[in-house]
Amino acid sequence: xxxxxxxxxxxxxxxxxxxxxxxxxxxxxxxxxxxxxxxxxxxxxxxxxxxxxxxxxxxxxxxxxxxxxxxxxxxxxxxxxxxxxxxxxxxxxxxxxxxxxxxxxxxxxxxxxxxxxxxxxxxxxxxxxxxxxxxxxxxxxxxxxxxxxxxxxxxxxxxxxxxxxxxxxxxxxxxxxxxxxxxxxxxxxxxxxxxxxxxxxxxxxxxxxxxxxxxxxxxxxxxxxxxxxxxxxxxxxxxxxxxxxxxxxxxxxxxxxxxxxxxxxxxxxxxxxxxxxxxxxxxxxxxxxxxxxxxxxxxxxxxxxxxxxxxxxxxxxxxxxxxxxxxxxxxxxxxxxxxxxxxxxxxxxxxxxxxxxxxxxxxxx
Amino acid sequence: xxxxxxxxxxxxxxxxxxxxxxxxxxxxxxxxxxxxxxxxxxxxxxxxxxxxxxxxxxxxxxxxxxxxxxxxxxxxxxxxxxxxxxxxxxxxxxxxxxxxxxxxxxxxxxxxxxxxxxxxxxxxxxxxxxxxxxxxxxxxxxxxxxxxxxxxxxxxxxxxxxxxxxxxxxxxxxxxxxxxxxxxxxxxxxxxxxxxxxxxxxxxxxxxxxxxxxxxxxxxxxxxxxxxxxxxxxxxxxxxxxxxxxxxxxxxxxxxxxxxxxxxxxxxxxxxxxxxxxxxxxxxxxxxxxxxxxxxxxxxxxxxxx
Numbered sequence: 136x137x138x139x140x141x142x143x144x145x146x147x148x149x150x151x152x153x154x155x156x157x158x159x160x161x162x163x164x165x166x167x168x169x170x171x172x173x174x175x176x177x178x179x180x181x182x183x184x185x186x187x188x189x190x191x192x193x194x195x196x197x198x199x200x201x202x203x204x205x206x207x208x209x210x211x212x213x214x215x216x217x218x219x220x221x222x223x224x225x226x227x228x229x230x231x232x233x234x235x236x237x238x239x240x241x242x243x244x245x246x247x248x249x250x251x252x253x254x255x256x257x258x259x260x261x262x263x264x265x266x267x268x269x270x271x272x273x274x275x276x277x278x279x280x281x282x283x284x285x286x287x288x289x290x291x292x293x294x295x296x297x298x299x300x301x302x303x304x305x306x307x308x309x310x311x312x313x314x315x316x317x318x319x320x321x322x323x324x325x326x327x328x329x330x331x332x333x334x335x336x337x338x339x340x341x342x343x344x345x346x347x348x349x350x351x352x353x354x355x356x357x358x359x360x361x362x363x364x365x366x367x368x369x370x371x372x373x374x375x376x377x378x379x380x381x382x383x384x385x386x387x388x389x390x391x392x393x394x395x396x397x398x399x400x401x402x403x404x405x406x407x408x409x410x411x412x413x414x415x416x417x418x419x420x421x422x423x424x425x426x427x428x429x430x431x432x433x434x435x436x437x438x439x440x441x442x443x444x445x446x447x448x449x450x451x452x453x454x455x456x457x458x459x460x461x462x463x464x465x466x467x468x469x470x471x472x473x474x475x476x477x478x479x480x481x482x483x484x485x486x487x488x489x490x491x492x493x494x495x496x497x498x499x500x
Numbered sequence: 501x502x503x504x505x506x507x508x509x510x511x512x513x514x515x516x517x518x519x520x521x522x523x524x525x526x527x528x529x530x531x532x533x534x535x536x537x538x539x540x541x542x543x544x545x546x547x548x549x550x551x552x553x554x555x556x557x558x559x560x561x562x563x564x565x566x567x568x569x570x571x572x573x574x575x576x577x578x579x580x581x582x583x584x585x586x587x588x589x590x591x592x593x594x595x596x597x598x599x600x601x602x603x604x605x606x607x608x609x610x611x612x613x614x615x616x617x618x619x620x621x622x623x624x625x626x627x628x629x630x631x632x633x634x635x636x637x638x639x640x641x642x643x644x645x646x647x648x649x650x651x652x653x654x655x656x657x658x659x660x661x662x663x664x665x666x667x668x669x670x671x672x673x674x675x676x677x678x679x680x681x682x683x684x685x686x687x688x689x690x691x692x693x694x695x696x697x698x699x700x701x702x703x704x705x706x707x708x709x710x711x712x713x714x715x716x717x718x719x720x721x722x723x724x725x726x727x728x729x730x731x732x733x734x735x736x737x738x739x740x741x742x743x744x745x746x747x748x749x750x751x752x753x754x755x756x757x758x759x760x761x762x763x764x765x766x767x768x769x770x771x772x773x774x775x776x777x778x779x780x781x782x783x784x785x786x787x788x789x790x791x792x793x794x795x796x797x798x799x800x801x802x803x804x805x806x
Binding site: 173221272276278281282285293296415418458461464466474476478479 | 589603792
């Protein structure tokens with residue numbers, strides 16, 4: 136029995152591994168072409184990435200800094216996608232979370248740990264509240280959540296900027312690039328892990344979120360229900376799951392985690408809320424969730440890769456003539472390659488090949 | 501009061517509405533074909549942005565707006581071919597492909613902008629030639645309308661004509677009938693001998709071509725420049741318009757006008773003491789609001805069905 140099962144599982148696992156390796160190889164080839172197109176030796180640029188991300192403790196610290204938001208926004212996406220909720224509004228929820236954390240961080244002084252916790256909770260709640268709108272629109276009015284969340288992203292960026300102007304008061308209106316809330320108190324700052332870098336204790340928050348989500352899905356009935364809604368809606372309905380309630384809670388949890396992501400960014404790295412601070416962090420999370428096939432630990436792995444690429448690409452830009460956008464382009468291509476159904480392609484090729492064989496044998500007869 | 505009325509109904513606002521609606525109308529007329537054939541495509545944003553870049557490049561190379569347009573259309577077609585191969589033949593999820601394409605388009609165009617022209621942000625050059633505006637003989641006699649409709653860019657009129665053409669193709673030709681059939685019920689269409697894949701491909705290419713035109717409008721509508729992330733959500737607005745109009749060209753067109761009107765009013769409001777951030781949210785907020793209102797009638801039957 137075990138033998139049979141092993142035989143059944145093994146090819147699948149092998150195939151999955153093969154898929155990622157294939158995607159990685161293809162992406163590396165394309166990256167090399169793009170880099171040489173910019174007049175730089177691919178090997179030099181690639182080694183600059185690795186060195187810039189992992190070369191010394193300073194580099195590793197900054198890689199951790201970029202891994203944190205990747206994990207958190209990736210988890211926000213996983214929670215939603217696992218249950219079939221296409222929450223593309225992580226970017227917007229993240230902005231609201233970041234703003235809330237920034238405000239709680241500067242407005243009151245609290246004992247260190249308590250301050251951090253209250254900032255993070257405020258961030259989560261604001262992210263959650265911002266996801267209420269698309270959740271309700273989808274649930275009661277059948278409005279496609281993809282479009283509403285996309286639109287709400289733009290609105291969130293502008294609204295948080297407006298709130299920042301209000302907070303700043305008279306000093307506002309200098310330069311739209313410099314709009315920021317006052318710096319947060321030291322008690323709200325997440326401790327730095329490696330001195331001189333931006334790698335901070337936010338990584339523990341991120342890891343905690345990964346583990347909690349994993350445990351919820353693995354061991355609780357609620358988690359089973361959440362997953363079922365995504366996998367088989369009718370089955371879960373017949374099975375007595377309150378689909379509407381579950382749907383809303385998925386959206387809210389996703390928004391909550393996205394808010395935390397924004398909060399950790401403010402507490403750990405920036406020290407204040409700056410308008411338009413996020414360089415598509417929410418979208419990174421969405422890509423990561425897709426590459427990781429909605430697996431919490433997969434998110435962890437891909438996030439580390441993403442962190443390395445982000446941190447390394449900045450080093451690459453300093454050392455070589457290569458633009459770091461090359462790397463963001465490569466990341467998107469990686470998503471495309473991983474999500475291709477290679478079995479279908481193989482099947483197509485086999486069909487063609489098989490037909491030829493048949494025709495041939497027909498001729499012989 | 502007069503000022504507010506002027507912003508709401510003045511010729512300047514309405515003319516701006518007509519101008520701003522053009523990229524939305526062009527893109528959503530193409531997208532309507534995709535929608536009717538049952539292809540879910542939110543990659544219009546990426547089609548639009550890449551087309552905008554190459555349209556600018558074509559115009560820059562030859563100092564001819566027409567070549568720019570052709571470059572734009574070609575780019576739109578190439579993007580749609582990439583989308584089609586991945587979704588129709590390689591079994592990728594259309595949403596995933598769309599998101600990845602949207603993100604790569606932003607990186608790709610900015611990368612090209614920096615590596616080809618050495619600038620970040622925006623690129624302006626006298627060599628980029630825009631389409632001219634047109635003076636229409638009879639229209640320039642009518643008092644109120646001439647201020648709104650006359651002297652607009654050529655592509656503005658192309659967009660309006662495309663609405664009629666799309667409607668005729670979709671509702672008055674056998675091709676349109678089959679196309680809609682494919683979208684409504686794939687199996688049924690198949691049993692009548694319609695090649696589902698062929699129709700989807702045609703619809704997708706129509707989307708790509710039209711979005712290419714819409715992308716070309718962005719840099720060549722008179723401003724003759726390309727800015728980073730120039731489409732700025734217009735592709736998403738077009739998708740929203742298609743959803744609200746359920747792919748019907750006229751309804752889609754009206755939703756586009758509505759979004760463009762919100763945008764135009766927001767431009768007018770900038771002269772007042774309203775914070776610019778509030779003003780700039782108007783088109784997006786309007787989209788959410790219209791989506792909400794247009795679906796209220798669904799709510800009774802559809803609630804809880806998700």
